[in-house]
Amino acid sequence: MLDAAIAFTAQTPIQASVRSIRRSALHAHPGVLEIIYVLDGRLTVDVSFEHFTLEAGDFLVVNHSDPHVMDADGDNVTAIIHIDLRSFLDVDPHLETVIFACESFDLARYCNEEGALRQLLLDLLSDCLRGPSALNEHTARLTRDLLTALVRSYGLENYYRRDREPTPAQRQVFHTMVGYLVDNVHRRDLLARLASRQNYSKSRASHLIKDVSAISFTDLVTYLRVSRAERLLLTTNATMLDIAAGCGFSDVKYLTRSFSDWFGQSPHQYRLGQRPLMTRSCDQSAVSTATVERLIDTHQRRDGGTISQPRLSITPLLLKNVGSRMQLFSVRPPEANLTPRQRLWHEQAAPAIRRRRDHLVPVEIDTSADPRSLAHALSSFDHLAASPCLVVRYTSATAVRDHLRTLHEGLRAIGRQPPPMWLVYSALRDRESVDELVAMAHAELAFDLQPILMP
Template sequence: MLREKIFYKDELPVSVITANIVDYPFHFHDDMEIVYVLSGSIILKSGYYTYTLKQGDMFILNDRDMHSLERTDEDNMVMMLQMDLSYFERYYPDLRDQFFVVDMEEDKEENLSVLRNIMAEIMMEILQKGQGYEHKVIESTHNLISCLISDFCYVVNEDGKFQNETGGKTSKILAGRLNRIMDYMYENYERKLTLSEIAENEKLSIYYLSHIIKEATGLSFQDLLSYIRVEESERLLLESGKKIGAIAEEMGFSAVRYYIKHFEQWFGMHPLEYRKRYMGKSMTRESRAKYKRCTPMEIETAIHALTRGAFTETEDKLVLKPVIIDIGTAVGDDDNGQPKTAETSAKDPKEAGIFTIMERSVNDILAEPYHLLMDLGETVLAAGENYVITAEGTDTKDISRLSILVYNYDENVGRSLRKIHTENDLLRLVRHYDDEIEFLIRCNGFSGLYRIYRYRMDRENLAKKLTDSLNPEGGAGKRDMLIGRLTGAPTVTTNTYTSSDVLSVRTTFQGMGVELILVDRI
């Protein structure tokens, strides 16, 4: 089967295989893949084109790009990173409609360096699997996507050329994605389907449509249609007892001999031989690929040879309904026709509910990180019911220090925090609130190397501090007092990120909690 199913493990929307490639036959998948050559060289075929990738080179395979990999006359180590687009589309709605290209000759070296570093960070996080590494992998992948959108994103113009608008690169004909066309062909392959019908639907000339299909897949329209029919026939061949003549007719072939011809072309054997060999067995394209997975030590050595500072860190699990906060991102025009940003499109940030809640004395323990932030005296850039973001300036191009404070509580708990009168009331809220939340803060205009400090108090920390406040440990022994202090102490971590235009900072919570995040340019 040429459509490869990607299996994502450990609840991660990211999969990474690092291996010595011998031969990985033609296939495609519905997600995006980045191929990164850590050592040696490989031959990559994508659509109509053939590329030789050497150490340090990268290649982006957009969803449904048909491709193959094979070794050259030297050994290699290749990192293949795949991203679950159905997951990341929640944050970037147009992600599947964008087309990404890495041009090793024309792209700026600093942009390529950022991309290499992020790829290396993700690989190291997966290798080391530190506590809560899933969170770090997802956060790094957000930064990877931001880097792709900023520096490696192309759009198609009226001439059928792909052009990078943001980077001002030269227009070029490239193998692009044809999502609507491919979807239409998959939905209608069982009947007589013509190129002129699709061209009319897409408002394109037959010549131009034929040309871009060839550019994208390396196949003519008719060969592509036959390939789709053959691929879809595999299920009936292996899961039913239908005769191949009936299968050929159901798949849209005018004669069984054409079905056999194209099946042999793609699967390398007669349909009946294929049925005999694989019926009742698990069959995936990857099982036909020839490669040897690399050991963690081999991977780490190769990564360190190419990049500096690829390390790991913390946190939690995947959550639904993320809170997405954009800093310095245009979201439309104001009444005067001037661009307005995400944080200024809402009401005055200084009127946000978090200030009312945290200034109440009964919430002092909950508000400790808030007061730490307020003591900095920075300018409020954005605020809401459960978050506030400040900086030493207001122009993101000049901001070298950004401070982010986020709390996990919903509007109902927020109303309660405005009304409670005792710390016992607060303790009950902390103990009983169990919902999950995810914050993703996207900082536009942030380029360079940043150090990120995280001061975090989870539900257990808050509950312990409140309990100790209500019941001072008058008779507790030294060991009990030490355990109490350790249990109530926040966690403090630090790590570094290299960003290109957009820095993404992510945090998650299970139950009531708070995190103060300090972002400093190095």
């Protein structure tokens, strides 16, 4: 069984535990927000199509109903907090349909709020571990403060639109629209239905979603549909045809293509690989109270001055935004927030690192051109402080293989060593073919071919 119930009561709508986790079954918690905080050691967590490696001090918010599984190859101490969302709808009436995107090493770090969220979680954890009798108004206030912060700054709309926050009115409309889409994702003509419900034109409804979240309507609906398909694959024996129809896909081919883009494998492969994880045995053990108290105290005193750059979760939605928003991968805190040690690093070490990097200029090549044209193009860079990087675009395995062999012959004809080379592809489903081409290029042609995913 995928869904695991949490035994909340009216008096205890929040629970926490600390344990050493070496293996869990694949499971989900409908209506429950789960927060995983690693106090010591390392833990890997797979949440649907995302893979996270959490180290001491890292925390991760798991959305309600999201299938997830935990593994570790060594000892760890991990805190898990469960929150009954229905008990806190006074924080936001759309709390059950908000899609949270909060990891300590990603958006929280980008926003310089990692430390504040960590302290809030540790205070909440300490309260919960004192036992049910200690859960009082202070605990409820901490929980509301946490949920308020998550709704305000760590929803799906904040993750991809980092240049500005939506207004409260925009956020409310967006959450209302997402809630409708979640409930009706199996229907066709969703944009028309949504627009009619909101009394908008289709253009306005689509534009509002894009403006608030930086995500197109089509991409958002596809994400919701493959998420629905994942649950059906795990919890039913429905055929692919029935799953496609039940998730709003026009046919099995569209389901397979969309699912593969997100999960890196076909729906059939996912079902075969993941369903056995739901029934595997768990390997978890208790941790002494003294150890837990010592670790919590250590984390509460944690030095926040260490420089760390965000680690983003790479999804098809993110990849579509990377082209014009590369700053997401290398964000530094505002100058006013830098410690003396950080400022010294930015003034001295960072420029030195930048100076050591080669400057590459991508050059898309056409193997039908005369080799002398290629020689001229490459020699044009001899007097520049930059190196050409030959770009080969993936069309099909056969076409690219012939392309590379022709290029190899051309380079031999002009007596040039191969410069850096990229093999650019646009869909995750082509990755296996691209890997085979990279291996072939290395073994047969002595090309160091770098695969580049660029939707």
